[in-house]
Amino acid sequence: MADSANPAQAGGAHANPHGDGTNRRDFLFMLTGAAGAVGAASVAWPLIDSMNPAADVLALSSTEVNIAPVEVGQAITVVWRGKPVFVRRRTAEEIAAAEKVAVKDLPDPQPDSARVKKPEWLIVVGVCTHLGCVPLGQKLGDPRGDYGGWFCPCHGSHYDTSGRIRKGPAPANLEVPGYVFVTDTSVKIG
Amino acid sequence: MASTSAMFDNKLVKWVDERLPIFSTMQHAGMEYPTPRNLSYWWNFGSLAGFMLVVMIVTGIVLAMHYTPHADHAFASVERIMRDVNYGWLIRYIHMNGGSMFFIVVYIHMFRGLYYGSYKAPRELLWWLGLVILVLMMATAFMGYVLPWGQMSFWGATVITNLFSAVPFFGEHIVTWLWGGFSVDNPTLNRFFSLHYLLPFVIAAVVFLHIWALHTTKSNNPLGIDIKGPQDTIPFHPYYTVKDMYGVAVFLIFYALFVFFAPNMLGDPVNYVPANPLQTPPHIVPEWYFLPYYAILRAIPNKLLGVIAMFGSILIFFLTPWLDTSRVRSARYRPVYKWLFWVFVICCIALGWAGAKPPEGLALWVARIGTVYYFLHLIVLMPLVGWFERPLPVPKSIATPVLSAQPMEKA
Numbered sequence: 001m002a003d004s005a006n007p008a009q010a011g012g013a014h015a016n017p018h019g020d021g022t023n024r025r026d027f028l029f030m031l032t033g034a035a036g037a038v039g040a041a042s043v044a045w046p047l048i049d050s051m052n053p054a055a056d057v058l059a060l061s062s063t064e065v066n067i068a069p070v071e072v073g074q075a076i077t078v079v080w081r082g083k084p085v086f087v088r089r090r091t092a093e094e095i096a097a098a099e100k101v102a103v104k105d106l107p108d109p110q111p112d113s114a115r116v117k118k119p120e121w122l123i124v125v126g127v128c129t130h131l132g133c134v135p136l137g138q139k140l141g142d143p144r145g146d147y148g149g150w151f152c153p154c155h156g157s158h159y160d161t162s163g164r165i166r167k168g169p170a171p172a173n174l175e176v177p178g179y180v181f182v183t184d185t186s187v188k189i190g
Numbered sequence: 191m192a193s194t195s196a197m198f199d200n201k202l203v204k205w206v207d208e209r210l211p212i213f214s215t216m217q218h219a220g221m222e223y224p225t226p227r228n229l230s231y232w233w234n235f236g237s238l239a240g241f242m243l244v245v246m247i248v249t250g251i252v253l254a255m256h257y258t259p260h261a262d263h264a265f266a267s268v269e270r271i272m273r274d275v276n277y278g279w280l281i282r283y284i285h286m287n288g289g290s291m292f293f294i295v296v297y298i299h300m301f302r303g304l305y306y307g308s309y310k311a312p313r314e315l316l317w318w319l320g321l322v323i324l325v326l327m328m329a330t331a332f333m334g335y336v337l338p339w340g341q342m343s344f345w346g347a348t349v350i351t352n353l354f355s356a357v358p359f360f361g362e363h364i365v366t367w368l369w370g371g372f373s374v375d376n377p378t379l380n381r382f383f384s385l386h387y388l389l390p391f392v393i394a395a396v397v398f399l400h401i402w403a404l405h406t407t408k409s410n411n412p413l414g415i416d417i418k419g420p421q422d423t424i425p426f427h428p429y430y431t432v433k434d435m436y437g438v439a440v441f442l443i444f445y446a447l448f449v450f451f452a453p454n455m456l457g458d459p460v461n462y463v464p465a466n467p468l469q470t471p472p473h474i475v476p477e478w479y480f481l482p483y484y485a486i487l488r489a490i491p492n493k494l495l496g497v498i499a500m501f502g503s504i505l506i507f508f509l510t511p512w513l514d515t516s517r518v519r520s521a522r523y524r525p526v527y528k529w530l531f532w533v534f535v536i537c538c539i540a541l542g543w544a545g546a547k548p549p550e551g552l553a554l555w556v557a558r559i560g561t562v563y564y565f566l567h568l569i570v571l572m573p574l575v576g577w578f579e580r581p582l583p584v585p586k587s588i589a590t591p592v593l594s595a596q597p598m599e600k601a
Contacts, residue, residue: 048367051381057371077468081372084468127373130493132352133345133470153472154349155488155549171493 062190064182067121075138077126080189084126084134085177086150087187090161095119097148098162108173112162115176123187124163125177128152130170135159150174219405224423225430226411228588232306233409234437235299240397241438242292247390249285257337259383261376264339265464283453289331290456291445293479296324304510305531307519308410314511316403321507323396328480328504330389333382335477340461345474347374347382353487356497373467413591414520415584422588473548481545482538486564488549489557499561506568513568515576523582527575534567 063080067087070076075088090098098112099119116122128135130152136142137150137159145151145158147166152159157168164173179189198204198213207213256275258267271278300320303309309317336347351368355361370377408417417423424430448455456478460471476484483500490496506513521528541560547553585591 051370051377052367053369053371054377057375057377079468082375082467083373130352131349132355133349133474134468152470154470154474169488169491169493169496 062188064186064188066186068185072120077138078189080125080177085189086122086124086126086138086163086174088122088138089120090122094148094161098122098160098164101160101162101164107165108171110162110164110173115162115164115173117179117181121187122161122163123177123179123189124174126150126174128154128157128170129165129172129174130155130157130168135174219401220431221425221427223405223426224408224417224420225426226409226417226422226588227424228411228413229409229430229433230412231437232298232302232412234434234441235295235302237434238295238437238441239292239299241441242288242295243390243393243397246285246288246292247394249281249288250387250390252281253285254387257383259337259380261339261379261465264337264379268338280449283449287445287448287453287456289334290448290477290479291441292327293331295441296327297479300324301535303410304534305521306410306412307414307514307516307521309507309511310514310519311511312407313403313410316400316407317511318508319396319400319403321504323393323400325504326389326393326396330386330393331477331479333386333389335461336379336382337386338461339379339465341463341465341469341471342458342461342474344374344465344467345470346476347378349474350476351378353497353500356494358494375467410519411588412520412522413585413588414518414523415588418587418589475546478542478546481543482541482560483545485541485545485557486561488545489554489561499565503564506565510568510572513572515573516579516581517576518581518584520584523584524575524579525582526579527572530567530571530575534564537563537567 061081063078063085065076065078065087067076067089070087070089072089073091075086077084077086079085095112101112103109103111112119115124126134126138131154133152133154135150135152135157137144143151143153145167147158147160149159149161149163149166151157152168152170155169157170158166159170159174160166162173163176165171177189179187182188197217198207203213253271256267256271256278258264268282271282273279275281303317303320332346332350336343351365351374354364354368357364366372368378369375370381458475458477463471475481483503486503487496487500490499516524516527518524521531537560540556541564544553544557544560549557
């Protein structure tokens with residue numbers, strides 16, 4: 001600043017003689033703009049990230065379930081991360097129905113063996129992959145759809161006895177959460 | 191500045207105006223504004239929309255003083271407003287039905303713009319700003335509906351936020367970010383309350399721009415022709431201030447019928463059941479003003495395409511200034527488009543009907559045919575009709591048919 005009284009001459013020594021090129025002033029202008037943009041982005045990020053799940057929300061990420069009282073053919077619903085999880089003890093016919101389907105004909109091809117750890121126990125997140133409704137089929141009188149699994153009343157998606165989408169607008173199978181059998185009668189989800 | 195300030199006699203007003211021309215600006219915009227002399231009652235709905243924005247902000251600020259934005263307390267705090275807070279029932283019913291009234295007024299305002307070609311040059315930006323207001327209103331209304339934390343609040347929020355999971359690759363991250371968790375829960379309710387309080391003030395700012403653009407290009411009119419000179423206009427005050435106030439009075443009768451005699455007619459009774467994350471109601475429907483879009487969403491048996499069609503059904507209106515190729519603005523002089531306009535109105539109503547029904551049987555087919563026609567009208571018919579249609583002769587000026595004894599058809 002002190003070295004030049006006339007700002008037009010300061011960059012003039014290196015300026016393009018045609019006056020349409022870049023000079024030091026343009027460079028400083030873009031540098032300032034770039035620094036400003038980086039600064040604005042780095043301030044914006046904490047604000048944006050603050051809307052992601054907080055530490056206490058993440059801390060509630062596993063649930064342990066006692067499955068001893070569940071009889072063959074019964075199902076229970078447990079809450080994991082604020083969402084329902086379906087635990088169904090499948091009958092022999094249900095397992096057979098799930099296993100005999102030709103995998104390549106499915107909208108979201110997945111063999112039954114990839115969706116269970118023990119064939120008797122099917123554990124899936126009870127949230128329709130279309131728009132997030134809770135499908136029916138857990139209780140005795142509920143409609144279970146055309147494939148004996150679950151039926152979503154919101155927009156009519158049918159799931160089979162492996163929780164796979166068979167008919168309707170949902171694009172994917174019911175999600176299988178991460179889980180481990182802690183003992184024969186206890187499952188830890190998450 | 192000194193010359194405009196000369197119109198004020200009061201010394202204090204004059205002193206202020208020479209330093210900040212707030213009085214002369216108000217004088218120009220609110221009183222002198224030269225308005226076409228032939229505006230019909232369809233032109234009342236702009237000021238009615240402004241009136242509704244004020245009603246919603248005033249009642250909303252008071253409601254926020256009594257409301258608790260927490261998943262465990264929200265439902266009870268709304269019931270407390272209804273039962274214990276002095277006049278709480280009245281303030282909430284005004285606000286709750288006010289949402290519906292706001293949409294009725296804005297939809298009529300928009301259909302008027304479509305009929306009379308108010309989106310055409312030089313009013314494209316004016317139309318765009320109106321569409322921005324519509325989108326902001328939809329976001330505000332959706333988040334406001336979540337606040338009572340009833341069953342329909344919760345499941346409506348779940349379904350609508352899940353629309354974003356259709357975004358390729360980032361869908362799940364976006365939804366988790368919107369929720370602030372792994373499902374719609376307290377963090378979601380908190381942020382929706384924050385944004386529901388913010389957005390009306392953003393709307394107010396865009397309304398300011400909308401009116402600024404209006405006063406730059408001047409109002410369209412039922413003839414759809416330009417203002418040619420002072421004989422075509424009258425000052426906004428007192429002619430249209432009085433007419434707008436009369437419109438507000440008539441509109442308030444209609445509004446009050448709902449508030450006092452049928453306050454829950456436009457709402458869903460299921461929303462008086464507290465939110466239950468483990469049980470979806472058998473039939474999820476949005477409020478009536480979202481039904482046509484909901485019908486479009488469900489008409490398409492593919493999640494991503496359904497979502498694109500739904501958002502596209504609103505965004506397409508940004509292109510109407512160019513999709514409509516006719517040089518005549520007013521449908522009054524467009525013999526073919528005039529009828530297509532009414533078919534389009536019926537199409538929107540039919541989509542609304544289908545959106546309220548479960549997506550099966552007749553309703554699903556009405557939704558599918560309606561969706562096809564909706565886009566056909568806007569993307570194909572509008573440009574084609576503009577080319578092939580032979581418009582009727584347009585009057586020479588606004589003043590001609592009004593002042594001359596000649597019937598308009600001969601003008």
